[in-house]
Amino acid sequence: MIDQYDWAGGREAMLRFGPDTGPVVVAALPLFEEANRTRAFVVTILRQLAERGIAGALPELPGQGESLLPTEAATLADLRAGFAAACARFDKAYAFAVRSGALLDTQAESAGRCHLVPTTGAELVRELGRLRGLNDGNNYAGNLLSPALLTELETAMPAAARTMRFEGDARAADVKLQGAPLWRRAEPDNDPALAHLLADDIAAWVRACEA
Amino acid sequence: MQREGFAEVENAVRGVLRDVLGLSAERAAAFREDTPLFGALPELDSLAVAGVLTEIEDRLGILIEDDEVDGEMLESFGALTRFAADKALG
Structure with missing residues (x-):
């Protein structure tokens, strides 16, 4: 169902999945272009969690997706405040963030954080610079971004979290999975088999935390 | 005589093209x-x-400067692999 949440800067939409009671896994999509390439995948994970009896939510964050706030007006502080407000709608929230979404859950009151292939702000800014260069310096793969947001992102780091990465990724991780990076795909795609694996893993993690 | 580690770099580049462009394993294997x-x-x-x-950078732990990117390095699978191998293997 489509729900809503309020934050200091207005009201945003939030997709809800699964039961009305119990802890809620609140998902943070990556910022900007990668959000388009991972939305269907994250929704599949949340539906799979619902089938396992665990509630999920996918808030639209300020300046992202369907938000009425223009992307170039959003700051990192707004995005973090928005995600915190979405989590505050629930008695108990667990954050699940993908890629640069891991930069957004730092202020949320959550019982735990889980990050899928998290990226630092500096890595994101470097990738955005490459996209801008390929687009003759006009915009970032179609997005207009404020200089303030880019400055904030330069030094933004994910908070401590249970970290999941793919096999072959040399960086530290708590869980290593077989999979391919959907967020790099030229055309948005889904990976239901990987979504099932992740839902199994996240469900077991939430149950272990709740036990 | 190929440099040591060249085959690993070639496999990594093949895997990146498959995963990023959404190619079938067969199509990527035929490169x-x-x-x-x-x-x-x-x-x-x-x-x-x-x-x-960016994905090649992540998988091989290298940095590619934007002024190094030109049509020549992207011309063929061999050219891209040689570019990546020069960076990764020195």
Whole structure:
């Protein structure tokens, strides 16, 4: 169902999945272009969690997706405040963030954080610079971004979290999975088999935390 | 005589093209040194180029400067692999 949440800067939409009671896994999509390439995948994970009896939510964050706030007006502080407000709608929230979404859950009151292939702000800014260069310096793969947001992102780091990465990724991780990076795909795609694996893993993690 | 580690780099580049461009395993496995890339693969537009380069950086632990990116390095599978191997293997 489509729900809503309020934050200091207005009201945003939030997709809800699964039961009305119990802890809620609140998902943070990556910022900007990668959000388009991972939305269907994250929704599949949340539906799979619902089938396992665990509630999920996918808030639209300020300046992202369907938000009425223009992307170039959003700051990192707004995005973090928005995600915190979405989590505050629930008695108990667990954050699940993908890629640069891991930069957004730092202020949320959550019982735990889980990050899928998290990226630092500096890595994101470097990738955005490459996209801008390929687009003759006009915009970032179609997005207009404020200089303030880019400055904030330069030094933004994910908070401590249970970290999941793919096999072959040399960086530290708590869980290593077989999979391919959907967020790099030229055309948005889904990976239901990987979504099932992740839902199994996240469900077991939430149950272990709740036990 | 190929440099030590060249085959690993070639496999990594093949895997990146498969994963980023959404190619079938068979199609990616059929890439040869002279298989043309940029301009020949409809999937490889400029946005996809950014994804390919960034993913190669991640998997091989290298940094590619934007002024090093030109048509020549993207011309063929062999050219891209040699560029990545020069960076990764020195």
